[in-house]
Amino acid sequence: MTGYHIVDRRQFGRTPFTVEAIIESDIEVAVGMVENISVKGLYMRLLTGDPIPLQKRVRIDLYLPGSSDYLRILRLRARIIRVDENGMAVQFGPMPLETAAKLQTIITFMNEGQNIDASDYAKYAEG
Numbered sequence: 001m002t003g004y005h006i007v008d009r010r011q012f013g014r015t016p017f018t019v020e021a022i023i024e025s026d027i028e029v030a031v032g033m034v035e036n037i038s039v040k041g042l043y044m045r046l047l048t049g050d051p052i053p054l055q056k057r058v059r060i061d062l063y064l065p066g067s068s069d070y071l072r073i074l075r076l077r078a079r080i081i082r083v084d085e086n087g088m089a090v091q092f093g094p095m096p097l098e099t100a101a102k103l104q105t106i107i108t109f110m111n112e113g114q115n116i117d118a119s120d121y122a123k124y125a126e127g
Contacts, residue, residue, distance in 0.1 A: 015110045017042070019073070020063040023088065025056045032087055034062065037110075039103060041078065045087040052088060056080045060090065074102055 017037040021044050023030045030049035034042050042060070052058060062074040076099065078090035095103070 015107050017106070017110050019065055020070075022061045022063075023052060023058050023078075023090070024061075025052050025058045028052045028056070030088065035087070037103075037107065039092075039100075039107065041081070041089060041091040043087060043089045051083040052080050054080050054083060057093075058090065074099065074106070076103075 015037055017034055019034050021032055021034050021042075023032070023044060028050065030044075030046055030052055032044040032046045032048075034044050036043050057077070057079050060074075060076045060078055061072050062076075064071045064073055076095060077093040079093065080088055081091045082089035
């Protein structure tokens with residue numbers, strides 16, 4: 001039998017997660033909807049703007065969906081690791097422990113209370 005075996009190199013599972021996001025580099029801005037998130041990164045479907053080039057360092061702001069006041073729930077630093085016809089994937093950079101804890105809370109909630117090992121988050125927290 002011939003065929004290809006695709007290996008998923010992700011260390012952490014992705015969690016479906018739909019929130020509005022703005023990704024900014026030093027000169028580019030892209031607006032979209034996050035489709036999934038993990039402790040290490042996220043994928044955003046692009047709504048407006050052009051994709052930001054690969055390897056660019058960016059700031060990501062996540063907002064509550066439908067919030068008229070655009071209530072920001074999280075701000076993260078990241079870099080673009082994949083661009084496709086629909087959007088972009090980012091890998092998070094080091095983050096303050098408070099931000100890592102907030103991210104953990106969001107992912108735990110979205111996983112309907114599944115236990116997530118806090119040591120996974122400690123690997124990516126500054127400090």
